[in-house]
Amino acid sequence: xxxxxxxxxxxxxxxxxxxxxxxxxxxxxxxxxxxxxxxxxxxxxxxxxxxxxxxxxxxxxxxxxxxxxxxxxxxxxxxxxxxxxxxxxxxxxxxxxxxxxxxxxxxxxxxxxxxxxxxxxxxxxxxxxxxxxxxxxxxxxxxxxxxxxxxxxxxxxxxxxxxxxxxxxxxxxxxxxxxxxxxxxxxxxxxxxxxxxxxxxxxxxxxxxxxxxxxxxxxx
Numbered sequence: 001x002x003x004x005x006x007x008x009x010x011x012x013x014x015x016x017x018x019x020x021x022x023x024x025x026x027x028x029x030x031x032x033x034x035x036x037x038x039x040x041x042x043x044x045x046x047x048x049x050x051x052x053x054x055x056x057x058x059x060x061x062x063x064x065x066x067x068x069x070x071x072x073x074x075x076x077x078x079x080x081x082x083x084x085x086x087x088x089x090x091x092x093x094x095x096x097x098x099x100x101x102x103x104x105x106x107x108x109x110x111x112x113x114x115x116x117x118x119x120x121x122x123x124x125x126x127x128x129x130x131x132x133x134x135x136x137x138x139x140x141x142x143x144x145x146x147x148x149x150x151x152x153x154x155x156x157x158x159x160x161x162x163x164x165x166x167x168x169x170x171x172x173x174x175x176x177x178x179x180x181x182x183x184x185x186x187x188x189x190x191x192x193x194x195x196x197x198x199x200x201x202x203x204x205x206x207x208x209x210x211x212x213x214x215x216x217x218x219x220x
Contacts, residue, residue, distance in 0.1 A: 024064040028074075028175060030215040032056040050092055052082035058215075062107060074103035076125070087136050089143045099129035099152060109165070117165040119175070125156040131188075150190040158182025165217065173217040180207040 037051035055078070062072030079098040086092050105123035112118055129152045137144040162178040187200045 025220040026062050026064075026070070026217055027220065028060040028062070028215050028217045030056070030058040030213065032213075050083040050094075052080065052094070054078070054080040058103075060103070060105070062105075068109050070107045070109070072105055072107070074105065074123075076101040076103055076127075078129075084134065087143045087145070091143065091145065093134035093136070093145050095131065095133050097129065097131040097152070099127045099154070101125045101127035101154075107163075115167040117167070119163045119165050121160050121163055123156075123158060123160070125154070125158075127154040127156075128152065148190070150188050153187045153189075154184060156182050156184040158184075171219050173219070175215040175217050177213045177215075180205070182207075 033053070033055050035051070035053040038049050040047045040049055056076070058074055058076040060072055060074035062070040064070045077098070077100050079096070081094050081096045084093050084095055103123055103125045105121050107119050107121045110118040131150045131152055133148045133150070134145050135148065136142045137146050159181050160177050160179070161181065164176045165173050166176070167173045183202075183204050185200055185202050187198065189196065189198045191197070
């Protein structure tokens, strides 16, 4: 199923490039990376504790149907790793998670000034990935690390109402997005003692964060 989705996306992108006209296309890219750690201090003794990191890369292609409306497709990959604890013999163990998403979207552009546009978007995201949880084999083998894998899948539909574009010149622009309003289903599936365990969470979210997501846009 995953392989078929990737092949379908590749065919759609190739077909779009083949039939689109110059000047009506643009690509957008986003790259994010975060790493963290912490220090525990007891009295005069300080100990550095591993933290974790996260990575996100997304690429989108859009085609302008009209002067104001563009439709497109994006591919997004996210991964994260976080420290859990340390075994008696000093081996650190971690939890890690990765998710690949296919993201079709519609953008509506409103020109505010010659260089500045308001670009709210409607999107759908279909994702699949996995989570690996490392745990010691307690109580018999506390220094032996076991890995438990959970399959992940998600479906989201949402809007990014506070999105903007600033044009540097005719070819290059910077995009900015603040917050997200979306509905999401998130499914976890794992095998425990030869029995499949599956759970699905459904949630409506308003992500009104104060941080911005930035990207670079290139007009073709």
